[in-house]
Amino acid sequence: FAINMSQLQLEDELGKGAYGTVRKVLHKPTNVAMAMKEIRLELDDSKLNAILMELDILHRAVAPEIVEFYGAFFIESCVYYCMEYMDAGSLDKLQAAGVPEDVLARITGAMVRGLKFLKDDLQIIHRDVKPTNVLVNRKGEIKLCDFGVSGQLEKSLAKTNIGCQSYMAPERIKGESQNNVGTYTVSSDVWSLGLSMIEMAIGRYPYPPETYANVFAQLTAIVHGDPPELPEDFSDDSRDFVARCLHKVPELRATYAELLEHPFLQADRGRSVDMPKWVIEALGFREKKLAEERRQKLLHDTSAV
Ligand code: ATP
Ligand code: MG
Numbered sequence: 001f002a003i004n005m006s007q008l009q010l011e012d013e014l015g016k017g018a019y020g021t022v023r024k025v026l027h028k029p030t031n032v033a034m035a036m037k038e039i040r041l042e043l044d045d046s047k048l049n050a051i052l053m054e055l056d057i058l059h060r061a062v063a064p065e066i067v068e069f070y071g072a073f074f075i076e077s078c079v080y081y082c083m084e085y086m087d088a089g090s091l092d093k094l095q096a097a098g099v100p101e102d103v104l105a106r107i108t109g110a111m112v113r114g115l116k117f118l119k120d121d122l123q124i125i126h127r128d129v130k131p132t133n134v135l136v137n138r139k140g141e142i143k144l145c146d147f148g149v150s151g152q153l154e155k156s157l158a159k160t161n162i163g164c165q166s167y168m169a170p171e172r173i174k175g176e177s178q179n180n181v182g183t184y185t186v187s188s189d190v191w192s193l194g195l196s197m198i199e200m201a202i203g204r205y206p207y208p209p210e211t212y213a214n215v216f217a218q219l220t221a222i223v224h225g226d227p228p229e230l231p232e233d234f235s236d237d238s239r240d241f242v243a244r245c246l247h248k249v250p251e252l253r254a255t256y257a258e259l260l261e262h263p264f265l266q267a268d269r270g271r272s273v274d275m276p277k278w279v280i281e282a283l284g285f286r287e288k289k290l291a292e293e294r295r296q297k298l299l300h301d302t303s304a305v
Contacts, residue, residue, distance in 0.1 A: 054150035065114030086135035110142035129192035140275025194245025
């Protein structure tokens with residue numbers, strides 16, 4: 001069935017990205033809660049159908065580790081993209097206290113299976129692996145979203161701001177600076193996976209902006225510096241797993257099949273992890289932190305008067 005705007009009741013805003021806004025919506029005919037992403041485009045109408053055709057592949061992207069796609073439609077120069085609503089949001093909002101190793105292994109396993117499914121079954125390279133594109137629900141399920149299915153869509157994105165946190169692999173940063181787009185392979189996603197794991201473990205982006213004078217210095221560190229590592233209090237297996245993702249030379253990075261057989265993920269399969277409990281605690285931690293930030297801001301604002 002095809003979804004259109006008149007069937008949707010708009011609810012809260014869930015977040016903003018570089019290309020637009022994500023809102024919670026209710027699909028009235030089915031009573032299903034969905035997340036609707038609005039993407040502003042710069043293009044002529046002739047491209048719209050090409051994009052819709054490319055997006056159609058998403059209907060085949062059905063796997064436990066992939067956010068379900070419900071449909072897309074255009075209004076004026078925006079594409080509206082409806083997907084499964086994930087009621088605990090993205091990982092960046094759950095990682096502030098740092099993700100413990102058993103939970104990290106569970107999340108990583110889901111990410112590797114999801115990425116392997118996209119590659120093996122749909123011949124898709126994700127291209128945007130990072131904590132904001134890994135979604136979680138209160139059942140403790142982990143699912144990937146925002147993978148690069150449409151070349152036409154990518155070319156038409158009206159980029160409003162460039163992020164100051166790059167998850168791009170060194171070879172991709174080098175390629176872009178030389179205007180060479182052919183350097184992207186599946187192993188570039190493996191780098192982004194390793195970087196995301198460190199971010200989850202320590203609760204912040206591994207190349208902290210305050211250390212680098214500007215984005216250029218940060219990108220230089222990614223390209224020329226040693227790759228970051230998991231902290232020492234993580235197990236040798238987990239540290240080795242991340243090191244295998246974060247090789248500077250793409251050919252030396254592990255494949256998804258190798259990662260799935262790594263002791264770090266093998267141990268996960270033999271262990272029970274209470275994911276719903278972790279989700280509730282992580283959401284609680286975030287609530288407390290936001291409340292404290294609001295309190296500090298209020299104090300600051302009143303003292304400034
Ligand atoms: P970027 O634009 O750089 O990709 P982003 O991934 O944060 O960054 P969006 O993809 O536009 O930007 O998403 C914005 C926010 O909306 C996300 O950070 C996430 O918290 C929330 N979000 C996105 N999709 C869903 C969903 N299906 N269910 C619940 N929340 C979502
Ligand atoms: Mg996203």
